[in-house]
Amino acid sequence: xxxxxxxxxxxxxxxxxxxxxxxxxxxxxxxxxxxxxxxxxxxxxxxxxxxxxxxxxxxxxxxxxxxxxxxxxxxxxxxxxxxxxxxxxxxxxxxxxxxxxxxxxxxxxxxxxxxxxxxxxxxxxxxxxxxxxxxxxxxxxxxxxxxxxxxxxxxxxxxxxxxxxxxxxxxxxxxxxxxxxxxxxxxxxxxxxxxxxxxxxxxxxxxxxxxxxxxxxxxxxxxxxxxxxxxxxxxxxxxxxxxxxxxxxxxxxxxxxxxxxxxxxxxxxxxxxxxxxxxxxxxxxxxxxxxxxxxxxxxxxxxxxxxxxxxxxxxxxxxxxxxxxxxxxxxxxxxxxxxxxxxxxxxxxxxxxxxxxxxxxxxxxxxxxxxxxxxxxxxxxxxxxxxxxxxxxxxxxxxxxxxxxxxxxxxxxxxxxxxxxxxxxxxxxxxxxxxxxxxxxxxxxxxxxxxxxxxxxxxxxxxxxxxxxxxxxxxxxxxxxxxxxxxxxxxxxxxxxxxxxxxxxxxxxxxxxxxxxxxxxxxxx
Numbered sequence: 001x002x003x004x005x006x007x008x009x010x011x012x013x014x015x016x017x018x019x020x021x022x023x024x025x026x027x028x029x030x031x032x033x034x035x036x037x038x039x040x041x042x043x044x045x046x047x048x049x050x051x052x053x054x055x056x057x058x059x060x061x062x063x064x065x066x067x068x069x070x071x072x073x074x075x076x077x078x079x080x081x082x083x084x085x086x087x088x089x090x091x092x093x094x095x096x097x098x099x100x101x102x103x104x105x106x107x108x109x110x111x112x113x114x115x116x117x118x119x120x121x122x123x124x125x126x127x128x129x130x131x132x133x134x135x136x137x138x139x140x141x142x143x144x145x146x147x148x149x150x151x152x153x154x155x156x157x158x159x160x161x162x163x164x165x166x167x168x169x170x171x172x173x174x175x176x177x178x179x180x181x182x183x184x185x186x187x188x189x190x191x192x193x194x195x196x197x198x199x200x201x202x203x204x205x206x207x208x209x210x211x212x213x214x215x216x217x218x219x220x221x222x223x224x225x226x227x228x229x230x231x232x233x234x235x236x237x238x239x240x241x242x243x244x245x246x247x248x249x250x251x252x253x254x255x256x257x258x259x260x261x262x263x264x265x266x267x268x269x270x271x272x273x274x275x276x277x278x279x280x281x282x283x284x285x286x287x288x289x290x291x292x293x294x295x296x297x298x299x300x301x302x303x304x305x306x307x308x309x310x311x312x313x314x315x316x317x318x319x320x321x322x323x324x325x326x327x328x329x330x331x332x333x334x335x336x337x338x339x340x341x342x343x344x345x346x347x348x349x350x351x352x353x354x355x356x357x358x359x360x361x362x363x364x365x366x367x368x369x370x371x372x373x374x375x376x377x378x379x380x381x382x383x384x385x386x387x388x389x390x391x392x393x394x395x396x397x398x399x400x401x402x403x404x405x406x407x408x409x410x411x412x413x414x415x416x417x418x419x420x421x422x423x424x425x426x427x428x429x430x431x432x433x434x435x436x437x438x439x440x441x442x443x444x445x446x447x448x449x450x451x452x453x454x455x456x457x458x459x460x461x462x463x464x465x466x467x468x469x470x471x472x473x474x475x476x477x478x479x480x481x482x483x484x485x486x487x488x489x490x491x492x493x494x495x496x497x498x499x500x501x502x503x504x505x506x507x508x509x510x511x512x513x514x515x516x517x518x519x520x521x522x523x524x525x
Contacts (some may be wrong), residue, residue: 034508036486036496037476039071041078045089046070052410056430057112059100066096073138075445079473084444087402090411091440095134098436104154105146108135112434119155119162126166126220127437129241130370132173134439136180136453139479144177145186152193163197164204167219167238171198171245172311175252179453182481188256191249195261198245205238210268211275214238216360219304220367220437223352224360225342226290226298234291236280237304243272244311255455273313277320286322288314301326301343302360303333303368309375312382321387324379327372328393335419337404338364339372339397344419354418354425363425364417366438369401374439377447381462381519391464398443405440449475449487450519459511459522461487461504467517472496481524483507489517 046067053063061069074092079085098109102121108131110124118124128151135144151170155161163170171194178187205212211234216227219237226233246269253262282289282297288305289297305323314320326332331345342349342362352359360368376394379386405413407424414424414432426432445451450463459480465473472495478485486505493500504512504522512522 034484034486034505035076035476036488036498036505037076037078037474039067039076041085042070042074042076042089043067045086046093049090049093049411057097059097059109060106061096061099066093069096073140074441075137075478076476077444077474080470081399081402084399084402084448086411087405088441088444090405091134091413094413094434095436095441097434099143102150104150106143107147107150108143108436110436111431112436113431115431117165119158119160119165123150123155123162124165125151125155125163125168127367128163129169129173130367130437130439132170132177133374133442136177137441137445137478139477141181141183145183148174148177148190152190152197156193164200165218167214167241169241169244169311170194171248171252172241175248176453178252178255179455180480182455184255187252191252191256191258191261194245194249194252198242198249198265201242207232207234209275210271211279212238212242221304221341221360222358224302224304225300225346225348226302227360231293233293234279235304236276236288236290236307239272239276239280240307240311240313243269243276243308243313246272247311251455276308276313277315281320283319286319287326288323300346300348301332303339303341303372306372306375309378310371312378316383316385318385318387321379321383321385321389324376324387324389327376327397328388335364337417337419337422338400339369340419341365341368350419358415359425362419364404364419365415366401366404366413366435366440369397370438370440370443373397373401373443373447377443377464380464381450381452390466392466392469394447394464395466395469398448401440401443445475445478449473451475451478451480451485451487453480457481457524459485459504459506459524460520461502461512461522462519463489463517465489465517483524 213232249265452460474488
């Protein structure tokens with residue numbers, strides 16, 4: 001009887017969930033009628049992905065409904081680079097697989113199969129920030145809002161809460177979610193819980209000098225060269241996250257009119273920024289590194305040293321920008337199949353085994369690739385000192401990342417890869433399939449195409465598409481600030497018949513144009 005009631009409850013919840021989809025569709029039907037792109041390409045990709053999939057696990061949206069759900073929720077995209085285009089749709093297709101309707105609202109899973117270290121509903125917090133950054137572009141805001149609320153309220157009531165099982169930049173992610181939809185009432189609701197969560201981190205992981213320590217396994221980066229499960233190492237990861245969280249809380253406090261909270265977190269952000277640059281910067285190696293309890297820095301450059309730029313933490317100085325040289329160096333982080341998690345010249349590179357655990361000693365991890373590419377996009381669009389980095393570097397690394405989404409000739413997303421062969425090191429383990437531990441679509445939308453979410457009524461576009469790389473592209477059906485946007489580039493003017501050059505539309509009305517792909521601003525209606 002109990003089982004029958006549970007089944008009935010889940011059926012009712014699924015009906016409610018699809019009701020949300022219908023409402024979202026009705027609300028956006030008028031805007032969608034002005035789309036430049038049809039859903040044909042989306043449908044073709046989904047049909048291909050479905051045919052190649054065994055679908056051993058079904059959550060809220062099964063494969064048969066994937067195209068319908070995606071057409072109602074995700075921005076549609078086309079470009080001449082079919083590798084990036086295909087991966088863009090594949091990543092939305094896999095993201096949808098992890099959406100679950102629970103008695104406590106919508107959640108996203110990280111692993112498609114159950115894992116022992118998960119909380120209720122198979123939830124894991126390590127990639128929470130990635131989930132929110134990716135999911136902020138979904139048309140139905142309830143998916144991410146309820147997911148955030150789950151972690152702040154439902155998980156907190158469990159006998160063993162899992163939110164602090166891993167370091168987190170949840171506050172930063174919530175603020176960046178807000179920048180897409182401007183839902184001030186949601187920020188007003190969650191800011192007390194975010195404030196309490198930050199204070200709890202201070203209780204659990206803050207040292208007397210106000211720096212934060214963490215085990216590498218709790219950074220979701222276990223078996224790294226600098227790592228330890230016993231020593232209280234001061235890591236660029238958690239300290240950058242807490243800096244980003246403090247900045248976000250400062251901004252959210254400003255939005256909600258809480259002057260006391262705003263001043264408190266502005267001070268915390270300033271302290272963390274100074275500490276990271278003073279203590280974790282190695283002048284000799286020109287790199288941000290892990291510091292051990294004895295005050296010495298790890299002798300290895302690790303990819304986690306790029307994380308400060310994810311939050312625009314470093315000062316705009318040439319000496320910090322010099323670190324990015326290592327991204328292009330084949331003895332540094334440049335490998336055939338992606339960005340390595342440790343420098344390739346180090347004697348301990350790839351010494352922790354092959355696929356036996358989770359080795360962050362050099363193998364390519366999408367989790368870290370996402371962070372590094374977000375940081376690189378920030379460097380190229382927010383900093384004057386860039387030290388040889390360019391849109392070409394960003395494009396090439398994103399293309400390499402897109403190309404890595406394959407296994408045995410079929411689309412695939414897993415945990416981590418051999419940097420030389422692209423072999424997925426846990427590829428035969430079912431838990432590795434569709435591993436929801438990174439972003440890709442956000443890197444295309446906010447990085448490559450360059451839609452930079454803002455808190456005001458301006459639209460900012462800063463494309464990172466190299467000169468003469470593409471003659472055309474279109475990103476369409478973008479939900480942003482209550483409008484539906486279309487961004488297109490048509491060098492000859494014959495692809496979309498909207499005129500030559502760059503064009504931006506809001507609800508079908510053109511709000512900006514330019515002859516070149518360049519940084520520009522436009523006022524929203």
